[in-house]
Amino acid sequence: MCGIVGMIGQVNTKEILLKGLEKLEYRGYDSAGLAFVNDGVQVHKEVGRIAALREVVPADADGTVGIGHTRWATHGVPSVPNAHPHQSASARFTLVHNGVIENDEQLKAELNVDLLSDTDTEVIVQMIEKNFNETGDVAEAFRQTLRVLHGSYALALIDAENPEVLYVAKNKSPLLVGLGDGTFNVVASDAMAMLQVTDQFIELHDGEMIILTRDSVMIQDLDGNVQEREAYTAEIDASDIEKGTYAHYMLKEMDEQPAVIRNIVQQYQNEAGDITLDQSVRDLVLGRDRVYIIGCGTSYHAGLIGKQLIEQIAGIPTEVHISSEFGYNMPLLTEKPLFLFLSQSGETADSRAVLVEAKKLGHPALTITNVPGSTLSREANATLLLHAGPEIAVASTKAYTAQIAVLAVLAFDLAQPKG
Incomplete structure (x- = not known):
């Protein structure tokens, strides 16, 4: 890239x-x-x-x-x-x-x-x-x-x-x-x-x-x-993209993971201390008969865990697909699917190709990304931010952890209306 x-x-x-x-x-x-x-x-x-x-x-x-x-x-x-x-x-x-x-x-x-x-x-x-x-x-x-x-x-x-x-x-x-x-x-x-x-x-x-x-x-x-x-x-602090006293970015970002989880909890917590999402996000997902998680590399692997969370906690059937394959070989879809895009950068080209096709078919899309204003965020119906701060290292650490945490927040929130 x-x-x-x-x-x-x-x-x-x-x-x-x-x-x-x-x-x-x-x-x-x-x-x-x-x-x-x-x-x-x-x-x-x-x-x-x-x-x-x-x-x-x-x-x-x-x-x-x-x-x-x-x-x-x-x-x-x-x-x-x-x-x-x-x-x-x-x-x-x-x-x-x-x-x-x-x-x-x-x-x-x-x-x-x-x-x-x-x-x-x-x-x-x-x-x-x-x-x-x-x-x-x-x-x-x-x-x-x-x-x-x-x-x-x-x-x-x-x-x-x-x-x-x-x-x-x-x-x-x-x-x-x-x-x-x-x-x-x-x-x-x-x-x-x-x-x-x-x-x-x-x-x-x-x-x-x-x-x-x-x-x-x-x-x-x-x-x-x-x-x-x-x-x-x-919304990036220039100091966040410096290594500081660390020998390399990957070690710095591994050490930032506890702070990232605390930030996610704070961002998705209401005044009563409950983890909750905007009603617009909940409405987007509820009533869909299947969630299709789309991602590449690390995001795909986070999606595999997200499938377990959404199915076991929220009770919504979920599939996970590699975006580069899905874009060229889309399976038969259910009547009311939701597309959920996982991307640290929000600029993954293969995932965006799937988003374009989903929109042509009239299906709603939810993006989970680290970058507000990114293409996948801008073109989806709704976005959940990772709030992980810039990730520089090629091998993802804190963004992967953050994706799983936000998927857990999503699964937990979707389970509430179901009792």
């Missing part, structure tokens, strides 16, 4: 982007890179850790607009040529990309350039230049390219001829715009990457593109219609 950071408007872009990439290391990666506009576009890439990238970025490299990326290889082996950012043939356009483009081979056949990498990403940036050569309009060339991409993407694009603008888009991959103080704006895959400079973020929806300047954010759909959206405050 790759990571993207970007910034426009500040003179100390390099260090902010490098620190932002370090905050995204938890997502896993095999290489990293940065690009700045400063007397042309400077691109610096390296295989391995962010520390290795730091060593190859010159001390005087900087600019008022820049993008950065951590890559986890999908198309092509980990290497400097395959690392992001990628540039168009003329080097006018520079792009970073999260996700997977499913029709890259078909698009490649339309290009008349020699590709320098094995990636689907380079195909995107070459297609943008091809469309620009035909239209003469960067925004339109970007929009035309987005229309033909099949798959998932989060994109940030620099135009060397106009460093006053950063072009951004997303579809099925997480990406946020962070608001500065009127002199800069940022983009990031995760709010944690840019808490160092802002806690104000705008959610981006699938199929949108953003024209970002140092003091403005224009969100458009792919027909060019402007979309209005308010910012939200990221």
Whole structure:
């Protein structure tokens, strides 16, 4: 799961982007890179850790607009040529990309350039230049390219001829715009990457593109219609994403588990001291004839315990499914199912694919997640938050414990109306 950071408007872009990439290391990666506009576009890439990238970025490299990326290889082996950012043939356009483009081979056949990498990403940036050569309009060339991409993407694009603008888009991959103080704006895959400079973020929806300047954010759909959206405050304490005196995040997060359980009890406790949920959540679940728990990895395993809790305590039949399998092979559903999505981040792509299908069928959805405002939270009918605080370690500890605790709260609450 790759990571993207970007910034426009500040003179100390390099260090902010490098620190932002370090905050995204938890997502896993095999290489990293940065690009700045400063007397042309400077691109610096390296295989391995962010520390290795730091060593190859010159001390005087900087600019008022820049993008950065951590890559986890999908198309092509980990290497400097395959690392992001990628540039168009003329080097006018520079792009970073999260996700997977499913029709890259078909698009490649339309290009008349020699590709320098094995990636689907380079195909995107070459297609943008091809469309620009035909239209003469960067925004339109970007929009035309987005229309033909099949798959998932989060994109940030620099135009060397106009460093006053950063072009951004997303579809099925997480990406946020962070608001500065009127002199800069940022983009990031995760709010944690840019808490160092802002806690104000705008959610981006699938199929949108953003024209970002140092003091403005224009969100458009792919027909060019402007979309209005308010910012939200990221409810994350910057100190929560630091290791403090711990040697690594996993040990820190293991030690936080008792505090997380206490916080969950407090959050779901009424004035009388009883564990209870909002009536809207209870109404959403009661009357359903079966609960389908959907999750990946750790969340799937938490769901297996949730099945036992919901069936034994609340008496509601429950199934647990791996979201990547369920999305391609949905079983016969009961007449009144409820879909319950488990996700620490709330951005799990496979789970969201199932949510989209469930909504098409008219079935209600409940999300249990750690991140308010995340995609799975925003698009479900209701959300129960884990209240676990940021989890950085790849191996989940406190979020797993929190998922089981909130599932227990749900099961207990659903049992009350049944006596």
